[in-house]
Amino acid sequence: xxxxxxxxxxxxxxxxxxxxxxxxxxxxxxxxxxxxxxxxxxxxxxxxxxxxxxxxxxxxxxxxxxxxxxxxxxxxxxxxxxxxxxxxxxxxxxxxxxxxxxxxxxxxxxxxxxxxxxxxxxxxxxxxxxxxxxxxxxxxxxxxxxxxxxxxxxxxxxxxxxxxxxxxxxxxxxxxxxxxxxxxxxxxxxxxxxxxxxxxxxxxxxxxxxxxxxxxxxxxxxxxxxxxxxxxxxxxxxxxxxxxxxxxxxxxx
Numbered sequence: 001x002x003x004x005x006x007x008x009x010x011x012x013x014x015x016x017x018x019x020x021x022x023x024x025x026x027x028x029x030x031x032x033x034x035x036x037x038x039x040x041x042x043x044x045x046x047x048x049x050x051x052x053x054x055x056x057x058x059x060x061x062x063x064x065x066x067x068x069x070x071x072x073x074x075x076x077x078x079x080x081x082x083x084x085x086x087x088x089x090x091x092x093x094x095x096x097x098x099x100x101x102x103x104x105x106x107x108x109x110x111x112x113x114x115x116x117x118x119x120x121x122x123x124x125x126x127x128x129x130x131x132x133x134x135x136x137x138x139x140x141x142x143x144x145x146x147x148x149x150x151x152x153x154x155x156x157x158x159x160x161x162x163x164x165x166x167x168x169x170x171x172x173x174x175x176x177x178x179x180x181x182x183x184x185x186x187x188x189x190x191x192x193x194x195x196x197x198x199x200x201x202x203x204x205x206x207x208x209x210x211x212x213x214x215x216x217x218x219x220x221x222x223x224x225x226x227x228x229x230x231x232x233x234x235x236x237x238x239x240x241x242x243x244x245x246x247x248x249x250x251x252x253x
Contacts, residue, residue, distance in 0.1 A: 002033070002117035003251070004110055005177055006139035011155045012126035014147040015182035016040075018217055020123035021048035021079075022236070025226035026244035028080035032118040035074070037083040037110065039135055041090035045123040049077045050224035051084050059086040064105035064134065065095055070112050079226050081117070083109075093130040102130065103170055107138035128162050136166045141177030146198050148184045148191040148210075153201060176205050178250075180243070184210040209243040212236070 007020050017040065024036040038045040039060055043053035056075075060083050062068040075082045096102040110120055121143075122135040136142065142163065146152050167174045179202045185191045199206045211217075217236035220227040228237040 002035070002114045002120050003141070004114065004120045004122065004139045006122040006124055006132075006135040006142045007145065008124040008132060008135065008142050008159070009144050009146065009155070010126060010128045010132075010159055011147070011151070015145040015180075015211060016126070017044045017048060017123055018221075019143070019145050019180060019182070019211070019240075020045050020121050021221070022217075022226050022228065022240040023244060023247075024049070024119075024121055025079035025228055026240045027119055027247070029228065029241075030244055030248065032248075033116065034080040035083065035113060035117045035120045036080055037106075037120065037122045038085035039089070039106065039122050039131055040085055040125040041087060041092075041131075042125070043085035043087065043089075044221065046082065046084040046086075047224055048221045048226065049079055049082050051075055051077065051082060053084065053086055056084045056086045059084050059089065060106075060109075061086055061089040061092055063109040065092055070109045074113070079229065089131070096130050096134075103133050103137045106134040110138050128158065133162075133166065133170075136163070136174060137171050139171070139174060141175055143177050143180060144202075145180045145182045145211075146194075147182050148194045150190065150194075152194045152198060156201070176202065178247075179206045181206065181210040183213050185213050207243060207246055209239060209246050211239045211243070214239075 007016050024034045027034045046053045058073040124132045124135045212235050214236035216231045216234035220230035
């Protein structure tokens with residue numbers, strides 16, 4: 001049975017989509033069966049795997065609103081499988097308000113696919129609303145990217161409050177899989193201080209691998225490529241490959 005990981009942080013610009021895309025590609029290259037579910041209306045993970053979001057015929061919106069069969073929505077790419085998003089997902093939160101058991105629409109879709117993959121990632125929107133709640137109810141664990149900047153821990157207490165509430169009433173087994181330090185610059189005291197603070201805030205949960213600031217990571221999405229396909233020798237590619245290796249060792253895979 002595949003492990004469902006929601007990549008979540010209510011703060012934008014922390015590297016959620018970058019992590020979703022490149023971790024999918026790195027694990028796929030390691031021979032694992034990986035599915036990336038793009039659950040953000042911006043659909044950046046969709047375009048990051050080289051899929052035209054404006055040409056998507058069946059998206060995550062159709063899965064949770066129209067009840068489409070999940071396998072119809074799966075797109076096979078060179079870097080892993082994808083459940084694409086589309087701009088129509090932006091209205092799904094409002095449409096779900098009147099739906100019974102609205103928090104579990106994504107869970108039902110992913111459960112039908114779980115046995116076909118080793119890892120299923122959900123790229124969440126940068127807010128704690130109904131779409132993110134669906135992702136938290138569907139997930140076994142959450143992966144939290146944290147930017148090594150001044151406001152790194154801003155909003156994380158709210159995320160932990162939401163996590164506890166979901167665990168108490170909707171998904172009792174939900175827990176933190178790991179915390180990933182992103183945009184790390186070892187030359188600055190700030191990055192070192194933030195890393196130390198995050199490790200203190202999440203004892204035993206922070207990955208040893210850190211993701212550096214890297215121009216190739218920023219450039220790759222504009223080409224519709226994961227960084228290992230854009231420049232496999234870049235520090236960004238090496239870091240996500242190391243993260244995938246760390247995850248596989250953690251899982252004993």
